[in-house]
Amino acid sequence: MKTPDTVTLIYSDDTVERFNPTTGEYEQSGEVIERTVPCLWTFMQRGKQFELYGTRENKIGVVRFSQAQEAFKKLKYQDETYVPIEELDVMIKGAVHVKRVVE
Structure with a gap:
């Protein structure tokens, strides 16, 4: 069943940790762009997931946006992080x- 929801897309993950000798700590530099967008969300059945990807261990979902989105690095949904596997060629x-993924 498709569930209407919102997700947070993370577009830039190019943060670099650098050592600051003044403070003696590592600081992150770089820009992370996040945007919250509406979507329809479903999780794949374990049998279909095994058929397509050869695993039953991972949690794989299908996200459908109302408009085409720019390529993103990560996606946050209910305090979990997901990475894109492939884009689907469908009507939407x-x-x-x-x-x-576990961070």
Whole structure:
């Protein structure tokens, strides 16, 4: 069942940790761009997931946006982080398979 929801897209993950000798700590530099957008969200059944990706261990979801989105590095949904696996070529532009990652 498709669930209407919102997700946070993370577009830039090019942050670099640099050592600051004055404070003696590592500081992050770089810009992270986040944008919250509406979407429809479904999780893939384990059998279909095994057929397509060869694993039952990962949590794979299908995200459908109302408009095509720029390529993003990560996606946040309910305090979990997902990375895009592949874009789907369907009638609705912006459908993406995403896989949960542990940070």
